[in-house]
Amino acid sequence: MAIAGFIWLIISHVNKSKQRILATFIVTEAYINDQDVTERYLANNAYFVFYRTGSDPIAFGGIMGDTGTQTYGGISYIIAKRLIQTSSKEPSDTQSFTWTYENAHDGGRSRANVTLMKTYTVNKVGFDLLIVTEEHHRLTFKGYMADTIRTIRS
Numbered sequence: 001m002a003i004a005g006f007i008w009l010i011i012s013h014v015n016k017s018k019q020r021i022l023a024t025f026i027v028t029e030a031y032i033n034d035q036d037v038t039e040r041y042l043a044n045n046a047y048f049v050f051y052r053t054g055s056d057p058i059a060f061g062g063i064m065g066d067t068g069t070q071t072y073g074g075i076s077y078i079i080a081k082r083l084i085q086t087s088s089k090e091p092s093d094t095q096s097f098t099w100t101y102e103n104a105h106d107g108g109r110s111r112a113n114v115t116l117m118k119t120y121t122v123n124k125v126g127f128d129l130l131i132v133t134e135e136h137h138r139l140t141f142k143g144y145m146a147d148t149i150r151t152i153r154s
Helices: 002-013 038-043
Strands: 019-032 046-053 059-064 069-083 092-103 109-120 125-133 138-145
Touching (some): 059 092
Antiparallel strands (some): 019 046, 046 059, 059 069, 069 092, 092 109, 109 125, 125 138
């Protein structure tokens, strides 16, 4: 399951320190350089997390839950904006930051610019995530924030 992948991250890459998940984002759509890779991400229960280890700064990670493939690392240069609800738009928050990450599967390290927009609707918090790597690859994801789906009763 997806949580098993995150537990592996805790044990293997954080020296068994106390880790706290701050937010989890479940992927429902995925594109790499405008190529649809949704099926691969859905088949592997992909998700992103913000987490903190002890008193360390907040970090960000991407996990393919069923394969254990992970990309994780610290974030910096955070810019946050809040847009209030208007008659034509739902309220939203946008966070942009630099992500210095490592790929667990090959040990490769790099940096990316990340923009995460959360949109608040009546029944869930949706997200749009854009990751632009130093190699100029564009990864875009959509989905919802875990534990925010509300059942609408008739």
